[in-house]
Amino acid sequence: MPSTFYLALKNTRLNFRKRLPVGIFLVAAMALLFIGNALFTNTQDGLKNTYVRSLTGDLSVSATSSDGFTLFGSELPLIGEFFKIPLLPRYQELSSLLSKSDPRASVPVIIGGAQVTDGRFKGLSPFFAVNLVDYFHFFPDLKILQGTPPPPGTPALFLNAQLYHEVSVSLGHAPALGEKFMLATAQENSFTLREVPLAGVFAYPVTDKLFDSVILIDADTGRQLNGYYVSDTYKAPKAQSDLLTDNLNDLFSSSSDVVSTKGSGLTIQDVTKDIQSDTHAPKADPGTWNFVLLKIKKGTKTSAAEQALRASLAAQKLGVQVRDWRDTAGGNAKVVWFLQLLFNIGLVFISLVACLIVMNSLALSVAERTREIGTLRALGAQKSKVASLIGYETLILVTGAGILGVLLGAFALEVVAHTGGVRLTNPLIASLFGADRYIPHVAPLLMLEHFGVSLVLGLLSMLLPIRKALLIVPIQAMARE
Numbered sequence: 104m105p106s107t108f109y110l111a112l113k114n115t116r117l118n119f120r121k122r123l124p125v126g127i128f129l130v131a132a133m134a135l136l137f138i139g140n141a142l143f144t145n146t147q148d149g150l151k152n153t154y155v156r157s158l159t160g161d162l163s164v165s166a167t168s169s170d171g172f173t174l175f176g177s178e179l180p181l182i183g184e185f186f187k188i189p190l191l192p193r194y195q196e197l198s199s200l201l202s203k204s205d206p207r208a209s210v211p212v213i214i215g216g217a218q219v220t221d222g223r224f225k226g227l228s229p230f231f232a233v234n235l236v237d238y239f240h241f242f243p244d245l246k247i248l249q250g251t252p253p254p255p256g257t258p259a260l261f262l263n264a265q266l267y268h269e270v271s272v273s274l275g276h277a278p279a280l281g282e283k284f285m286l287a288t289a290q291e292n293s294f295t296l297r298e299v300p301l302a303g304v305f306a307y308p309v310t311d312k313l314f315d316s317v318i319l320i321d322a323d324t325g326r327q328l329n330g331y332y333v334s335d336t337y338k339a340p341k342a343q344s345d346l347l348t349d350n351l352n353d354l355f356s357s358s359s360d361v362v363s364t365k366g367s368g369l370t371i372q373d374v375t376k377d378i379q380s381d382t383h384a385p386k387a388d389p390g391t392w393n394f395v396l397l398k399i400k401k402g403t404k405t406s407a408a409e410q411a412l413r414a415s416l417a418a419q420k421l422g423v424q425v426r427d428w429r430d431t432a433g434g435n436a437k438v439v440w441f442l443q444l445l446f447n448i449g450l451v452f453i454s455l456v457a458c459l460i461v462m463n464s465l466a467l468s469v470a471e472r473t474r475e476i477g478t479l480r481a482l483g484a485q486k487s488k489v490a491s492l493i494g495y496e497t498l499i500l501v502t503g504a505g506i507l508g509v510l511l512g513a514f515a516l517e518v519v520a521h522t523g524g525v526r527l528t529n530p531l532i533a534s535l536f537g538a539d540r541y542i543p544h545v546a547p548l549l550m551l552e553h554f555g556v557s558l559v560l561g562l563l564s565m566l567l568p569i570r571k572a573l574l575i576v577p578i579q580a581m582a583r584e
Contacts, residue, residue, distance in 0.1 A: 107488060111495035118468065126504045129560075132457055133508025134515070136450050137553050144444040145544055152429050158243040158314075160210075160396035160411065161405050164201065165432040166191055167424045173433035174214055174394065175229055175313065182405055190331070192422050194390045195418050200419060204412055207400045210234070210241040211392040213325040219266075219318065220285040224273035226528055228266065228318045230286075230356055232325020235259060235302070241396070250303020252279050257300035258303065258324050260284055265315035267304045286320070291448050295328050307541065321387075331391040394431075438532040454556070458563050461501055465568035469575075476575050490569045497565035498558075505557025516543035 115122070155161055159174065166189035170177060176188065194211075200207055213232035218225065231238070236251035239245055243426060253259045262270065262278075271277040278284075283298045299320060307314045318329075399408040405427060413425040429437060469476065476489060519525065524542035 108495050111492055111499060113168045114496055115499050118577035119270075121468065122464070122500055125461055126500060127388075129457060129501060130508040132453060133206055133553065133557060134512040135507040136454075136556070137509045137512035137549070138516060139446055139450070141545060141549060144546065144549060145438070145541070147443070148544075152430060153430050155280045155398075157242045157483070159242070159431040161399045161428060162206075162397040162409055163426050163428075164197070164395045164397065164412075164416070164423050165189070165426070166168070167392060167422050170542065171433075174231075174431055175433065176214065176216065188393045191392050191395065193270040193326060194304045194392055194458060195220040197395070197416075197421055197423065200224060200416065200421075201395060201397070201412075204415060205400070207398040208241055209395055209397045210237050211322075212238075212394045213322060213329065213331075213391070213395060215288065215329045217288050217318075217328055220287065221270060221278060221282070222274050224270045226266070226316070228316045229313075230318045230320050230325060230328075232320050232322045232328075234322055235261065235319060238307075238319065241398070245482070246306045246308075248304045248306055250301075250572075251485075253302055253321070255321070256323060257302075257321060258297075258299050259321045260286075260299040260324075261303045261305050261319040262301065263315055263317050264304055264306040265310060266318065277396050283537055286328060287322070288330075292335075295330065297327055299324055317460070326391055373544055374388070384426050388507055395482070399555045405573060415552045435446075445555070454560060458560055461497070461564040462567040465493070465500075465564065469568050473575055488574055489572050493569045494565045497568060498561040500561075501564045502557045502561035505560060506554055509553045509557065513545045513550060516545050519543050 163174075165172075168189050172188055190370065191211075192381055198211075214229070215232065216227060216229050219228050235254050236254065239247060239252055250261070252261075265277070277300055280301055280303065282301050284301060286299055288295050288296045289393060305319065309316075397412075399405060407426055409427055416423055416425065429440060479492075520543045526539045526540050
């Protein structure tokens with residue numbers, strides 16, 4: 104075995120110039136493969152960190168629905184504007200079950216969209232209606248630039264820093280804390296208006312077109328804007344309830360006209376009295392929520408926690424679904440995953456092409472060495488020895504070039520990291536990486552995975568050359584010469 108490997112090394116050195124183009128191709132291909140996957144891995148890590156620590160948490164619980172929806176509403180392109188996000192069923196029971204699952208933290212959320220108006224400024228914004236104190240505690244990466252979260256039950260509005268800047272430009276001055284904004288929503292054939300004081304300004308860790316328009320409001324205001332109300336039981340007088348049991352045909356049983364000699368009984372004094380009387384707005388239902396966001400304990404795998412929670416809730420038949428951070432957020436979170444998937448599919452095809460190129464190149468090399476291989480066979484070399492020789496040569500070329508390419512890619516990334524990384528000026532790209540500057544990180548596990556890919560390519564590439572070598576007949580090979 105050592106002698107065969109030594110001979111393979113010698114042959115590789117002697118044929119170095121012939122195999123150099125193939126080697127350079129393999130080094131470049133593996134370097135690009137490693138850099139690309141490292142880039143996507145860093146993107147996934149940065150994106151996950153941003154979303155988990157400022158928007159979605161590790162897991163979310165929401166009502167089951169045949170229509171796709173996320174924290175930002177429906178994902179359906181045509182009916183999304185008219186899709187109403189379902190409420191969590193049996194919230195009190197659900198809350199009790201979630202507390203028994205012992206998450207690190209949890210926070211319920213109501214989602215929706217409203218038109219925000221203040222003087223000359225008018226814009227549409229998605230809103231998260233929450234207990235503001237708990238929400239900012241749940242998401243430590245949210246920065247409060249102005250104001251303080253008020254206690255539950257207090258009407259309050261927190262504007263995103265970018266939206267606050269747009270309002271300031273539109274008004275010609277920065278809105279002061281306490282200044283009231285008008286929020287408006289439409290519900291079927293009606294609309295709701297609520298005047299809410301500005302309680303503060305906050306900022307996400309990255310700027311993004313979708314994030315920049317988000318506003319935070321108190322839970323009760325969110326329920327009112329979405330029309331989540333409850334009312335006291337009303338007992339109708341007997342004269343009104345009897346109408347439900349009467350035969351409607353009796354109203355039309357006589358063809359004679361009924362002439363009333365009395366007035367309508369409605370005077371201007373009655374109308375004025377009714378307007379001036381005290382009225383009570385309908386109360387918002389405190390048990391109405393669209394999502395519950397969860398943080399799992401450190402050291403627990405998200406996938407394992409998700410499966411356990413899904414099984415626990417399914418056993419109670421609550422009609423809810425459990426989703427990870429990516430499915431909860433949708434949008435950019437899924438785009439990056441799909442891009443990496445497409446990138447890897449493309450690289451699989453490139454790897455197969457590289458295999459074919461290497462196999463054909465080595466097969467031609469075997470054909471050029473017909474006399475050498477025939478002589479070895481004539482001198483008594485077994486087929487296994489010839490196969491080992493060709494296999495070692497292939498592994499040295501393919502796997503060696505692959506490992507060199509991975510090391511070269513890792514070195515390039517480390518150089519970029521030590522020079523301070525790359526500043527990301529595009530807001531979309533910055534949101535994908537979860538920071539305004541990209542600093543590459545080379546994971547040892549990722550390097551080992553690509554070393555494994557190099558080994559697999561080497562094993563696949565040796566099949567055709569070995570087959571060609573074993574088909575050589577010693578006598579015919581020597582006679583040909």
